Amino acid sequence: MSRRGPGEGGGPARRRTLYRQAADRGDTLALIHLAGVREKAGDQQGAETLARQAADRGDTLALIHLAGVREKAGDQQGAETLYRQAANRGNFFALGDLAVLREEAGDQQGAETLARQAADRGNTTVLFRLAVVRGMAGDQQGAETLYRQAADHGDFIALIHLAGVREKAGDQQGAEPSTARPPTTATSSP
Template identity: 50%
Template sequence: MTRLAMTREAAGDQKAAEALAGQAVDQGSAMALVKLAMMREAAGDRKAAEALAGQAAEHGAAVALLSLARMRERAGEPESAEALLQRAARYGNTMALTRLADLREAAGDAKGTDDLLQRAADHGDSDALVRLAGMRERTGNRAGADALARQAAGNAHDLARLAMIREAAGHRKAAEELARQAAQHGNIQALIDLAVDVRVIPRG
């Protein structure tokens, strides 16, 4: 159905293309809407592109809005791109949230950056969680860093990365504890890395 929609769009039959995309959505796939949005954007029909991307987002494909934002960024239109990112972020798209965090950080907005990364972490983005932990360590917010460590509980990879952030910040004891937790969940790399300078023996 998606391929048929693309064929009709390429032939200039937009009405048929949208009807086929709607049928694809009914069958559980919003990809036709995503592709149509990209084709409309490339053709210069921005209003239609945004409308289709919005429909795709409502059906679980906020990546359409993110893709449009990237196209606008490449076209040198940061304000339009940011507006689209904001829309995608409202659907919980973590890539949009982290990109907005990049923009806030570049603008010197520490609180805005923190808030956006926390939202991304809350939606399961482990890279955002680790990045946020690093920021909090650097600003001396130990309580905030501890909260993120608790949020990562059970995720061996994240715990190991957080352990190394704590080590880099000079908090050896906290780093060892996180490394032990990571090892208990199957990732011993942090313990090995910490043991390069000082031997750390896991308890129990």
């Protein structure tokens, strides 16, 4: 006869029971896991209820998850509210998600403001993303400005893209690495 340690074996039902026990003791990651299980099972209402419980216990990732659910359902205002709640609770990645929402809604100025706030807190990825979107839309000047801002926040990859934009614009001197201002910190985009 084999002996099993706590939580070993017993299949999915046993694991769900253990997650439920952990959730009942305040573990927000267990609640988020259970919400994912409910979502995969097609129980959207149950998934949202569990994610809301985690959010009510202070878990900002649960708020971001709920915002994504609202966004997929077409509830942009509800998504924005939840992203703002997560940002207000200190999750600066939510600022990036909120900036993308603003950009998609056509609010370029609002998107840039939020992206700069995220960058000031260490997340330059959204400045980079907005620069790419602007460049693809044909707004090279807007792309250049955002790449510069990301580079000024230490994003080395944005600096490389900035050089590419300058080169495409025919500014060979501005595209040279030696003439570009070096970033002030050491973060970078993925």
